[in-house]
Amino acid sequence: MTLDDEEAAADPSAPIDMLEEYFEAHGWSSERQGDEEIVAHFQGSWTLYELRAVWREEDQVLQFLALPDVRVAADKRAAMYETIGLINEQLWIGHFELWASSGMLLFRHAALLDGEGESVLTLDQAETLVEAAIDECERFYPVFQFVLWADKTPAEAIAAALIETQGEA
Template sequence: MPSLALSFDNPSVANPLDLVEQVISANDWAFDRRSDSDMAAEAPGKWCDYGLYFCWSDEISVMHFSCAFELKSPPKRRGALYELLAKANERLWIGHFGMDEDTGMPIYRHSVLLRGTPSASAESIEDLVDIAITECERFFPAFQFTLWGGKSPSDALEAAMLECAGEA
């Protein structure tokens, strides 16, 4: 069987966390650059503040990104949460929702492969963060309805996805 690993004389990818730091700073968001390989930040949202976490692996040229929100799930509602996560993921083009096993918080995750590129662009970092926050904002009410409102995942998703028209 042929090997999928190709041997090229590629220089290593520049650390995209340097660019992430610039984007986060430009938005005046609090952040903590813990090391060359990880960084945490906090971004304001309509429903809550979002915890952003970026992790860079130079070895495989991948940046992992997650966006968590403070919405803990009671253990008795976690089955419904898993069902809602699966239904929400069917509606996403990029990234996916999961659950932090320790806290029970829903979390949005996405990884970016950067092998063969010099680095990420400011636009791609901005889009990555914008898409994550937009999806978290869009699905937050469904998580709230399921976890604390007692709605079924299908009903919560339907109620949360209603598009309002007109003005009050």
Template sequence: MELNQDTLTYEADPLECVEQAVIAEQYAYERDDTELHIAVPGAWRDHQIWFAWRPELDALHICGSLELKVPEKRFREACELVNRLNERLYLGHFEVWSEDGSVIFRHALAVPGGEGISPAAAAGLIGAAKEAGERLYPAFQYLIWGGKSVSESVSAAMFDTAGEA
């Protein structure tokens, strides 16, 4: 993605900057006053990512759903997997929600005093959420549907390929 910083403005409302980044990439999106939802194409599936602006906290929250539900019988193993995968993330973290077993990527960015963020920073957040989902989605598949152990799931997701076949 290449954002032309000369034509983009930094808005006090961080969602405005996120929207500029989303428009530059031509992602499908919906927005209201406090949230922006986008669909980002990926190798495994489209990533459903949303941003929420919390002015009372001066925080921009990003959340991405892996659209997976962990069965109750694998919940403990999924939590262990999340712990092991989070050790390898530089930005954000995964969670398994106890209410329904959803696997979610989350991160928050402090934006004090209405300073805003750049569209490039917003694009970086979108990229981080997509990259985490792309890289680690297979680990959850191995555990939930493949019946693999936590160690096997981590190993399968953490290899890096060189080139393309």
């Protein structure tokens, strides 16, 4: 199903529809949670990601979350908050969070889709939204693992995980 601009402007679930098409085009399993939410799954290099988008029509905001399979135990949370702070300083789009109630790590960002009374998510915007989240999760997953499992400090973990290699092995 492809929405033309007129249909998209009239349909309050159009941003979710576009993401559903994007997920289907990539062969990723997805499930709608009504007109305002969709959940998909993507197997990354390091882990399985849950990708979740929530559309708030009244605000014209599409919130996109990528949840790597990472849970942070209570005794590691202080180090993880420091790690997240150092990482977020480097990001242009979105940010990492740690949900205190569950210890769940996630990447989140939002897109304001209010364009002259229309709330349309273009294919390019959908791709940027999804790929930015996945790229940042993949890039920083080793950092989180070094802090959680190798007992490295946040600075050590970032230095170890983000070294730039030169040449070929």
